[in-house]
Amino acid sequence: MAYLVNAARDLAEVLKKTPADYLEARLEENESSYITYRGKGLESIGRATSSGGNIRALVNGGWGFVSFNSLEDLPSRAVQAVKQAGLAGGGDVKLAPVDAIKDKITTDKNPVAIPLAEKKQLLDSYNDIIWRTTGIQSSNIAYGDGRKRVIFLSSAGSFIEQERADVSLRITAIAAKDGEVQQVGMSVGSRGDFTELTKLHKEVEESAQRAVALLTAPAAKGGEYTVVLDPILAGVFVHEAFGHLSESDFVYENDRMRELMTLGKQFGGKHLNIIDTATLPNLRGSFKYDDEGVPAVKNYLIREGKLVGRLHSRETAAKMGEKPTGNARAISYRYPPIVRMTNTYIEPRDLSFNDIIADIKEGIYARNWYGGTTSMEMFTFSAGEAYMIRNGKIAEAVRPVMLTGNVFTTLHNIDAIGNDLDMNQGGGCGKGEQMPLPVSNGSPHIRIQHCLVGGK
Numbered sequence: 001m002a003y004l005v006n007a008a009r010d011l012a013e014v015l016k017k018t019p020a021d022y023l024e025a026r027l028e029e030n031e032s033s034y035i036t037y038r039g040k041g042l043e044s045i046g047r048a049t050s051s052g053g054n055i056r057a058l059v060n061g062g063w064g065f066v067s068f069n070s071l072e073d074l075p076s077r078a079v080q081a082v083k084q085a086g087l088a089g090g091g092d093v094k095l096a097p098v099d100a101i102k103d104k105i106t107t108d109k110n111p112v113a114i115p116l117a118e119k120k121q122l123l124d125s126y127n128d129i130i131w132r133t134t135g136i137q138s139s140n141i142a143y144g145d146g147r148k149r150v151i152f153l154s155s156a157g158s159f160i161e162q163e164r165a166d167v168s169l170r171i172t173a174i175a176a177k178d179g180e181v182q183q184v185g186m187s188v189g190s191r192g193d194f195t196e197l198t199k200l201h202k203e204v205e206e207s208a209q210r211a212v213a214l215l216t217a218p219a220a221k222g223g224e225y226t227v228v229l230d231p232i233l234a235g236v237f238v239h240e241a242f243g244h245l246s247e248s249d250f251v252y253e254n255d256r257m258r259e260l261m262t263l264g265k266q267f268g269g270k271h272l273n274i275i276d277t278a279t280l281p282n283l284r285g286s287f288k289y290d291d292e293g294v295p296a297v298k299n300y301l302i303r304e305g306k307l308v309g310r311l312h313s314r315e316t317a318a319k320m321g322e323k324p325t326g327n328a329r330a331i332s333y334r335y336p337p338i339v340r341m342t343n344t345y346i347e348p349r350d351l352s353f354n355d356i357i358a359d360i361k362e363g364i365y366a367r368n369w370y371g372g373t374t375s376m377e378m379f380t381f382s383a384g385e386a387y388m389i390r391n392g393k394i395a396e397a398v399r400p401v402m403l404t405g406n407v408f409t410t411l412h413n414i415d416a417i418g419n420d421l422d423m424n425q426g427g428g429c430g431k432g433e434q435m436p437l438p439v440s441n442g443s444p445h446i447r448i449q450h451c452l453v454g455g456k
Helices: 002-017 074-087 115-130 200-211 233-248 248-252 253-259 314-320 352-355 407-412
Strands: 022-038 042-061 062-068 102-105 134-152 159-177 180-190 223-229 276-278 296-302 343-346 361-373 377-390 394-399 404-408 413-418 423-425 430-431 434-438 440-443 446-453
Touching: 002 022, 002 074, 002 134, 002 159, 042 115, 042 276, 042 434, 062 074, 062 440, 074 180, 074 434, 115 159, 115 200, 115 276, 134 200, 159 200, 159 434, 180 200, 180 361, 180 377, 200 276, 223 233, 233 248, 233 276, 233 296, 233 343, 233 361, 233 377, 233 407, 233 423, 248 253, 248 314, 377 407, 407 413
Parallel strands: 102 159, 223 361, 343 440
Antiparallel strands: 022 042, 022 134, 042 062, 134 159, 159 180, 223 446, 276 296, 276 343, 361 377, 377 394, 377 404, 404 446, 413 446, 423 440, 430 434
């Protein structure tokens, strides 16, 4: 770390003296480990380290960007970034003003330091549990962890040191019989606390048993239902179907989205609030400063049903005449920061789960998630598991259902929001070839009227 800090201090002086409208740099040291299984066998295992950085230069409205995996000869990198910016000059890039910041954020967690043999022993036990279940045909396990040290510095005087750790685990059990295949997956993660992944034995066993049970479960009849989503699936919905539409680079580049995403527009009832923030403690999408050195803040995207905000970098904030929100993120030094979500969720209200389902004569309770796609305002999501709701009670399990609709119509049709907010930390977001970026998303249980459900 001392070498990284010394290199950054030397580069800070270079940035002040290099002719450009603005210069910034990110220097990183990374260490990571990974373990994957396919079926009964171990597929890969290992550790890796890397270091490098990048410099961005703004000259006459155009960006120059240089990335490198050696911290030698940094002054020449700055000159190269300025030359590239000069070639792109004459553009319209401007940056919203922010204060220069000097700060240091550290972590005492380092999951990479835990021996690979100890991690493998745990994952072996999970895979053994899956394969003890009669009817299992295959399984997939993917574990990854990392610790990253990043120094951000700018010609405006910012010098920010940040450390963060990350752990993620995805387990899938696949059952098959007579040509029928069903699978159940679970994903978990944390800000570097490996112990949070060590107590999943019961959940893994239940996932394997559920995959086998789905082979004989009936399929729901397709049609329009009142649907209740659990916190995981509701969180995926708010992230994928709405959150990406709130990323301002997507909005200002698309005429249709600028028209649809007009601030002040009513998107739901007064009970609906949607938030994105990196300020929540101990979540995978949390940080103090983004990759442009902008402090994280709490961003209300929807408040009392109205669109009141969106997510910004300094560039998009300037383009749209709004304030930066601390949402410029890059997955590593190899990429420039772009507008990304952090922790995105529906704010809880005061209803219990029993309150939400009490007056549903026939509906569907959809839990967890399997996959999905979005295209502009249209979405299709597959639930990981589903149950019929009959006369206010959870009834029989059915095969996983597919939910389809228009996100804006669906937001209007959310008529009940629970009091049981839960954040899912097992996912990773992809955008612009930068994936998987650590994020979390969540929600309480929510009820949606007139939801289109695919079935038999």
